[in-house]
Amino acid sequence: MPIFYYRAADSAGNVISGNVESRDERAVVQHLHEGGLIPLNISLKEPCEPTWRSFLSGRRRISRTELVHFTNELAVLLQAGLPLDRSLKILREITKRPELKATLDQVYRDVQAGKSLSEALARHRAFSPFYLSLVEAGEVGGFLEIALQRLGDYLKAVGEFRHHLLTSLIYPLVLAGVGGLSIILMLLWVVPRFEMFFLEMGQSLFWSTRFLLALSAAFRSFWWAGLLLIALAAFLLFRYFHTPQGRLALDRWRLKAPFWGDLTQGVAAAFFAKTLGTLLKSGVPLVTALEVVTTSVSNRYLARSLDTVVDDVKKGQSLSGRLRKSALFPELFLEMIAVGEETGRLADMLLNASDSLESDARTRVRRLLAVLEPALILTMALVVGFVIVSLLLPILNLYEIKL
Numbered sequence: 478m479p480i481f482y483y484r485a486a487d488s489a490g491n492v493i494s495g496n497v498e499s500r501d502e503r504a505v506v507q508h509l510h511e512g513g514l515i516p517l518n519i520s521l522k523e524p525c526e527p528t529w530r531s532f533l534s535g536r537r538r539i540s541r542t543e544l545v546h547f548t549n550e551l552a553v554l555l556q557a558g559l560p561l562d563r564s565l566k567i568l569r570e571i572t573k574r575p576e577l578k579a580t581l582d583q584v585y586r587d588v589q590a591g592k593s594l595s596e597a598l599a600r601h602r603a604f605s606p607f608y609l610s611l612v613e614a615g616e617v618g619g620f621l622e623i624a625l626q627r628l629g630d631y632l633k634a635v636g637e638f639r640h641h642l643l644t645s646l647i648y649p650l651v652l653a654g655v656g657g658l659s660i661i662l663m664l665l666w667v668v669p670r671f672e673m674f675f676l677e678m679g680q681s682l683f684w685s686t687r688f689l690l691a692l693s694a695a696f697r698s699f700w701w702a703g704l705l706l707i708a709l710a711a712f713l714l715f716r717y718f719h720t721p722q723g724r725l726a727l728d729r730w731r732l733k734a735p736f737w738g739d740l741t742q743g744v745a746a747a748f749f750a751k752t753l754g755t756l757l758k759s760g761v762p763l764v765t766a767l768e769v770v771t772t773s774v775s776n777r778y779l780a781r782s783l784d785t786v787v788d789d790v791k792k793g794q795s796l797s798g799r800l801r802k803s804a805l806f807p808e809l810f811l812e813m814i815a816v817g818e819e820t821g822r823l824a825d826m827l828l829n830a831s832d833s834l835e836s837d838a839r840t841r842v843r844r845l846l847a848v849l850e851p852a853l854i855l856t857m858a859l860v861v862g863f864v865i866v867s868l869l870l871p872i873l874n875l876y877e878i879k880l
Contacts, residue, residue, distance in 0.1 A: 754827030
């Protein structure tokens with residue numbers, strides 16, 4: 478079904494924006510009315526091809542780096558005093574990427590037709606609800622260039638943080654892959670050569686050697702069955718984790734898993750704090766900012782918990798107290814939020830907490846890798862050592878008998 482971007486007002490007069498998947502605009506209006514909202518604007522988002530289909534067709538989506546560059550460049554042009562439409566025209570002309578150029582061309586034409594920048598951007602999936610809410614807040618408050626500058630800084634910081642976490646895992650993954658491939662090659666080619674030699678010897682073999690030969694024979698005879706089982710398991714898991722129940726279970730495991738869960742919670746808390754703090758700093762009301770953050774969170778289990786947080790904050794409960802009930806955020810983070818609420822500096826405390834949580838997450842990753850890398854090397858050494866010893870024991874035993 479198509480995805481629609483909407484702006485609506487609640488009973489208190491707060492403007493709320495977000496995305497909803499529905500069959501048509503009439504169904505979106507009905508959905509908003511059922512939620513007690515008054516629709517202000519509804520627009521259809523342009524369709525977005527799946528990643529694999531985009532790859533096969535030669536098309537690709539707008540990258541985070543391109544989005545950061547566009548945001549920063551637009552902020553610079555607006556700060557220089559250029560009108561919005563002229564700034565968009567300049568960026569459209571200097572952009573070389575066809576995907577971004579086509580998007581900017583449509584945005585420019587919509588702005589020329591009288592739409593606001595947030596309304597023009599809302600038609601394109603490259604711009605998240607968080608991005609649109611911050612742009613809209615800048616338009617309403619008259620500080621669009623400042624909002625765009627904050628957006629650029631936010632996107633750059635989040636991108637660098639994610640890049641650091643991903644690149645930290647490359648070496649252990651390569652190490653594990655090389656180790657697994659080495660073991661497979663030994664079972665397929667090295668061990669069979671020794672098997673013929675052992676048969677010619679005609680003597681009893683050690684249990685470790687018999688086990689190794691049996692494992693090699695089974696691997697050579699039934700490798701296709703193993704690949705089939707792995708492919709079937711991967712397919713079933715892929716299908717399950719793409720269902721609402723499966724995605725929810727996977728996201729819950731990510732937050733609750735031993736060792737890994739604390740790191741995931743810290744990263745999620747850092748993203749939550751930076752996103753909410755940036756929105757509040759730009760003048761977005763707390764409830765609206767929380768709703769935007771909820772739609773921006775990729776972890777479904779956390780998003781479901783935040784839905785109840787939003788409802789309770791609307792009823793007058795404190796943010797720190799309600800987040801504490803969810804048991805998904807670090808205690809220090811909750812204390813910093815409580816201090817921010819008491820002093821009236823919630824946005825500043827959230828941004829400070831985000832920096833602290835990101836630093837803590839980097840430290841946790843370094844500690845995890847400090848344990849994981851030696852463990853992988855030791856495991857590989859033990860496995861390879863077992864294979865070598867199992868192959869050499871019969872030869873050494875034969876040598877002793879001859880002596």
